[in-house]
Structure formats: C-alpha cells, structure tokens
Amino acid sequence: MDKEKYKKLVDNCCPKENVLINTIKSFFIGGFMGIIGQGLIDFYSCVFEIPTKDAAPYMTITLIIVGSLLTAFGFFDKVVSWANAGIIVPITGFAHAMTSAAMEYRKEGFILGIGANIFKLTGSVILYGVVAAYVFGLLRFLMFGG
Amino acid sequence: MIYLYSFLVCGIICAIAQIILDSTKLTPGHITALFVVIGVILDSFGIYDKIILYAGGGALVPITSFGHSLIHGALHSAETYGVTGLLLGMFDLTASGIVCSIIVAFFLGLIFKAKD
Numbered sequence: 001m002d003k004e005k006y007k008k009l010v011d012n013c014c015p016k017e018n019v020l021i022n023t024i025k026s027f028f029i030g031g032f033m034g035i036i037g038q039g040l041i042d043f044y045s046c047v048f049e050i051p052t053k054d055a056a057p058y059m060t061i062t063l064i065i066v067g068s069l070l071t072a073f074g075f076f077d078k079v080v081s082w083a084n085a086g087i088i089v090p091i092t093g094f095a096h097a098m099t100s101a102a103m104e105y106r107k108e109g110f111i112l113g114i115g116a117n118i119f120k121l122t123g124s125v126i127l128y129g130v131v132a133a134y135v136f137g138l139l140r141f142l143m144f145g146g
Numbered sequence: 147m148i149y150l151y152s153f154l155v156c157g158i159i160c161a162i163a164q165i166i167l168d169s170t171k172l173t174p175g176h177i178t179a180l181f182v183v184i185g186v187i188l189d190s191f192g193i194y195d196k197i198i199l200y201a202g203g204g205a206l207v208p209i210t211s212f213g214h215s216l217i218h219g220a221l222h223s224a225e226t227y228g229v230t231g232l233l234l235g236m237f238d239l240t241a242s243g244i245v246c247s248i249i250v251a252f253f254l255g256l257i258f259k260a261k262d
Binding site for chain 1: 148149152153154155156157158159160161163164165167168169174175177178179181182183185186187190201202203204206207208209211212213216217220221224229232233236239242243244246247248250251252254255256257258259260261
C-alpha cells in the first residue's frame, strides 16, 4: 500500500474532533479564567490595600500554585482533555508543563533527572520569549529610545 | 465592565489557540511558544498595554502576558542603563512567576510521583 492511501485510511479511522464545539468550549473556559484572574486582582488589591497594578503578581502566583497542585493530584490532564486550549493558554498551562516534567523525571535522579529536565517543556516558552523580547526591545530602543 | 472585557479578551485568545490547535498539527508546546512571541510583538508596538488597560486580568492571565512582561521590564530598565539595561531588566517583572513555578514544581516533584 502506498503512503497516500495509508494516510487516507488513517485519517478515516481517526476520531474527528469537532472544531466548532472545541472552540466554543475553549472560549468560555478561557473567558472564565480571565474573570477569575480579574477577580483575584480585585481581591488582593482590596485585602492588602495595594493598587491594582501591584496586585497582578499575586494573581499570577495564585494561578501557578493552583495549576501545579492540580497537576500533582492528577486532575489537570482530565481538565485538559475536556477544556483543551482554554486551560493550556492561561498561565496554569505553564505551571502544569513544569510540574509534570518535574514529576515525570523524578525517578531518574536529582541532577540528570529533575535538574536536566524540569525545563523540558517550558524551556521553549522562556527561550523564545527572551530572544523575541531582546530582538524587539533592541529594535524599539534603537528606533524610538525606549 | 472590566469583567466583561476580561471574559471576552481571554476567551478570544483561547479560542484562537484552539482553532490553531485543531486545524494544524502543532502541539500545545508550539502554541505557548508562539503566543509568547505574539505577546512580545504586540507589546513592542504598545498595543498590549492598551488591552491591559481595558481588560485587566483577562489580558494578564494568558501566556501572552509573559512576553509582555519580559519586554516591558527590559525596556523599562533600558531607560536608565542604556542597551545593557535590556539584559539587566529582562526578568524584572516575570521573576515572581518563573521563580514561583520552579520552586512549586520542584517540591511537588519530590513529593508526588507521576502516574503511568
């Protein structure tokens, strides 16, 4: 059987994901995450009596801890299979990637296991973020002076 | 009103990610890296600041805000220290998030074991 026929056969047998329903689900879950984020910002700025701008890091830290704990207890994968991008794109996805890498490679030891692999999935985010920020920051700094 | 904008902005970003995820063969790893770069580009034109002004948490929750904070910290410290400031201040604003997730991930990795 040649490759194209085989590919067609595989495509026919694979379960088709409903793009529209997935998109609507992601929209509502993502939107809900946005509301939680804004709610946390308002909550912290009210409790600690700080301006809303300074409350954003507290919100990020809270979401990271929640995402990591959900991953550790094994709930996150179930949520992802249902919510898809709605929970991967918010900062919880970043926390999930790092915690799951740490848990996965724990058995290979401290240095070559956790140490070498903790950034396995999140390394790309940090790498391309830093490279892009440096290139675009330099361009903007040279052209507009900051 | 800021809650409605939060809902819409964060929802639209996630919906775009879902459409890319379903219609191409890119993995979630590609999507997050792509969205960070998009955040950097939007902020280098000063667009992301305006979105945050109206949408608040809705713009700060998605991973695009990570790119926004990177370039924002770099440019802020470049105002004082010149070109070296880009290197000095890169992690100024995101340090809390990265450090927190490293520490939490490390200790949870020690305690919990991955399920097969």
